[in-house]
Amino acid sequence: MKSFIFISLAFFGSILLQHPALAQDRYDQLETLLKRSNGENIEQVFHKIKAITNNLPDREAIAYENELLHTAALLPHSSKAFDLMYELTKLTYTEAGQEDNLFLYLLSIANDPAFEKPEIQKKIQYEIGFSYYNIDDYGKAQVTLEKFVNAYAGPVNRDLING
Numbered sequence: 001m002k003s004f005i006f007i008s009l010a011f012f013g014s015i016l017l018q019h020p021a022l023a024q025d026r027y028d029q030l031e032t033l034l035k036r037s038n039g040e041n042i043e044q045v046f047h048k049i050k051a052i053t054n055n056l057p058d059r060e061a062i063a064y065e066n067e068l069l070h071t072a073a074l075l076p077h078s079s080k081a082f083d084l085m086y087e088l089t090k091l092t093y094t095e096a097g098q099e100d101n102l103f104l105y106l107l108s109i110a111n112d113p114a115f116e117k118p119e120i121q122k123k124i125q126y127e128i129g130f131s132y133y134n135i136d137d138y139g140k141a142q143v144t145l146e147k148f149v150n151a152y153a154g155p156v157n158r159d160l161i162n163g
Contacts (some may be wrong), residue, residue: 026052027064031071034085039077046084053088058096065089066105070114079119086123103131121147 030049037045049068053061065088072081093102106128109115115124129144 026056027067030064030068034068034071034081035075037075037077037081039080042077042080042084046081046088049085050088053092058092058098061092062089062096062098062101065092069109073114073117073120078117082115082120083123086127090127099131103128106131 030052033045033048053064056064065085069082069085069089072078072085075081090102093099093105106124110121110124110128115121125144125147129147132138132140132144
Protein backbone atom coordinates (compact mmCIF):
# COMPACT_ATOMS: atom_id res chain seq x y z
CA MET A 1 0.00 0.00 0.00
CA LYS A 2 2.82 2.40 0.86
CA SER A 3 4.48 1.71 -2.46
CA PHE A 4 1.22 2.48 -4.31
CA ILE A 5 0.91 5.83 -2.53
CA PHE A 6 4.57 6.62 -3.18
CA ILE A 7 4.29 5.74 -6.88
CA SER A 8 1.08 7.78 -7.20
CA LEU A 9 2.67 10.80 -5.52
CA ALA A 10 5.77 10.49 -7.69
CA PHE A 11 3.70 10.22 -10.87
CA PHE A 12 1.40 13.17 -10.16
CA GLY A 13 4.27 15.21 -8.73
CA SER A 14 6.27 14.75 -11.92
CA ILE A 15 3.29 15.92 -13.97
CA LEU A 16 2.91 19.05 -11.84
CA LEU A 17 6.62 19.83 -12.07
CA GLN A 18 6.63 19.43 -15.85
CA HIS A 19 3.59 21.64 -16.51
CA PRO A 20 5.46 25.00 -16.48
CA ALA A 21 8.12 23.50 -18.73
CA LEU A 22 5.48 22.22 -21.13
CA ALA A 23 3.78 25.61 -21.16
CA GLN A 24 7.07 27.35 -21.96
CA ASP A 25 7.80 24.84 -24.73
CA ARG A 26 4.36 25.46 -26.22
CA TYR A 27 4.86 29.24 -26.15
CA ASP A 28 8.33 28.89 -27.68
CA GLN A 29 6.81 26.78 -30.46
CA LEU A 30 4.17 29.43 -31.19
CA GLU A 31 6.69 32.26 -31.08
CA THR A 32 9.06 30.39 -33.41
CA LEU A 33 6.22 29.79 -35.86
CA LEU A 34 5.38 33.49 -35.87
CA LYS A 35 9.00 34.64 -36.16
CA ARG A 36 9.60 32.36 -39.14
CA SER A 37 6.60 33.74 -40.98
CA ASN A 38 6.79 36.26 -43.78
CA GLY A 39 4.34 38.40 -45.70
CA GLU A 40 3.47 35.50 -47.98
CA ASN A 41 2.83 32.74 -45.44
CA ILE A 42 1.57 34.72 -42.44
CA GLU A 43 -2.03 33.59 -42.94
CA GLN A 44 -1.02 29.91 -42.94
CA VAL A 45 1.08 30.46 -39.82
CA PHE A 46 -1.81 32.32 -38.21
CA HIS A 47 -4.14 29.35 -38.81
CA LYS A 48 -1.60 27.01 -37.17
CA ILE A 49 -1.33 29.32 -34.15
CA LYS A 50 -5.11 29.60 -33.97
CA ALA A 51 -5.50 25.80 -34.05
CA ILE A 52 -3.12 25.49 -31.09
CA THR A 53 -4.48 28.34 -28.96
CA ASN A 54 -8.11 27.29 -29.55
CA ASN A 55 -7.35 24.08 -27.65
CA LEU A 56 -5.94 25.88 -24.61
CA PRO A 57 -7.81 27.13 -21.55
CA ASP A 58 -8.90 30.76 -22.06
CA ARG A 59 -6.50 32.16 -19.48
CA GLU A 60 -3.50 30.43 -21.05
CA ALA A 61 -4.57 31.29 -24.61
CA ILE A 62 -4.96 34.97 -23.70
CA ALA A 63 -1.53 35.07 -22.08
CA TYR A 64 0.11 33.48 -25.13
CA GLU A 65 -1.76 35.67 -27.59
CA ASN A 66 -0.84 38.85 -25.69
CA GLU A 67 2.83 37.89 -25.92
CA LEU A 68 2.47 36.95 -29.58
CA LEU A 69 1.04 40.42 -30.28
CA HIS A 70 4.35 41.85 -29.07
CA THR A 71 6.25 39.49 -31.34
CA ALA A 72 3.97 40.30 -34.30
CA ALA A 73 4.52 44.04 -33.80
CA LEU A 74 8.27 43.61 -34.22
CA LEU A 75 8.20 41.58 -37.44
CA PRO A 76 9.06 43.11 -40.85
CA HIS A 77 5.48 42.31 -41.93
CA SER A 78 4.11 43.63 -38.64
CA SER A 79 0.98 45.27 -40.03
CA LYS A 80 -0.52 42.03 -41.37
CA ALA A 81 0.86 39.90 -38.51
CA PHE A 82 -0.49 42.27 -35.86
CA ASP A 83 -3.92 42.50 -37.53
CA LEU A 84 -4.28 38.72 -37.65
CA MET A 85 -3.01 38.16 -34.11
CA TYR A 86 -5.17 40.98 -32.77
CA GLU A 87 -8.33 39.52 -34.30
CA LEU A 88 -7.53 36.14 -32.73
CA THR A 89 -6.80 37.79 -29.38
CA LYS A 90 -10.02 39.81 -29.55
CA LEU A 91 -12.01 36.68 -30.31
CA THR A 92 -10.44 34.81 -27.40
CA TYR A 93 -11.16 37.65 -24.96
CA THR A 94 -14.75 37.88 -26.26
CA GLU A 95 -15.41 34.14 -26.03
CA ALA A 96 -14.01 34.17 -22.48
CA GLY A 97 -16.36 37.05 -21.58
CA GLN A 98 -13.40 39.34 -20.85
CA GLU A 99 -13.98 42.27 -23.21
CA ASP A 100 -13.25 44.69 -20.35
CA ASN A 101 -9.83 43.11 -19.89
CA LEU A 102 -9.14 43.47 -23.61
CA PHE A 103 -9.92 47.18 -23.30
CA LEU A 104 -7.50 47.45 -20.35
CA TYR A 105 -4.86 45.53 -22.30
CA LEU A 106 -5.23 47.91 -25.27
CA LEU A 107 -4.83 50.89 -22.95
CA SER A 108 -1.67 49.30 -21.52
CA ILE A 109 -0.03 48.83 -24.92
CA ALA A 110 -1.13 52.12 -26.53
CA ASN A 111 2.09 53.89 -25.50
CA ASP A 112 4.38 50.86 -25.58
CA PRO A 113 7.33 51.51 -27.95
CA ALA A 114 6.91 48.01 -29.40
CA PHE A 115 3.59 49.16 -30.88
CA GLU A 116 4.68 52.56 -32.19
CA LYS A 117 4.41 51.79 -35.91
CA PRO A 118 1.65 53.96 -37.42
CA GLU A 119 -0.34 51.07 -38.91
CA ILE A 120 -0.38 49.32 -35.53
CA GLN A 121 -1.25 52.52 -33.65
CA LYS A 122 -4.19 53.04 -36.02
CA LYS A 123 -5.61 49.66 -35.06
CA ILE A 124 -5.03 50.20 -31.34
CA GLN A 125 -6.50 53.72 -31.31
CA TYR A 126 -9.51 52.61 -33.34
CA GLU A 127 -10.25 49.75 -30.94
CA ILE A 128 -9.79 51.98 -27.87
CA GLY A 129 -12.08 54.65 -29.34
CA PHE A 130 -14.68 52.07 -30.23
CA SER A 131 -14.55 50.70 -26.68
CA TYR A 132 -15.00 54.18 -25.19
CA TYR A 133 -17.93 54.77 -27.50
CA ASN A 134 -19.52 51.48 -26.46
CA ILE A 135 -19.34 52.42 -22.79
CA ASP A 136 -20.85 55.86 -23.53
CA ASP A 137 -17.71 57.84 -22.66
CA TYR A 138 -18.00 60.19 -25.62
CA GLY A 139 -15.36 62.66 -24.40
CA LYS A 140 -12.67 60.00 -24.33
CA ALA A 141 -14.01 58.54 -27.55
CA GLN A 142 -13.51 61.94 -29.23
CA VAL A 143 -9.93 62.27 -27.93
CA THR A 144 -9.15 58.78 -29.18
CA LEU A 145 -10.79 59.58 -32.52
CA GLU A 146 -8.47 62.56 -32.83
CA LYS A 147 -5.45 60.33 -32.18
CA PHE A 148 -6.77 57.85 -34.73
CA VAL A 149 -7.28 60.55 -37.37
CA ASN A 150 -3.86 62.07 -36.56
CA ALA A 151 -2.31 58.70 -37.25
CA TYR A 152 -3.94 58.71 -40.70
CA ALA A 153 -3.98 62.31 -41.85
CA GLY A 154 -1.99 64.52 -39.52
CA PRO A 155 -3.27 67.14 -37.06
CA VAL A 156 -7.03 67.28 -36.66
CA ASN A 157 -9.12 70.39 -37.11
CA ARG A 158 -11.59 70.23 -34.19
CA ASP A 159 -14.19 72.10 -36.25
CA LEU A 160 -14.31 69.20 -38.68
CA ILE A 161 -14.99 66.73 -35.88
CA ASN A 162 -17.52 68.89 -34.05
CA GLY A 163 -19.46 69.47 -37.25
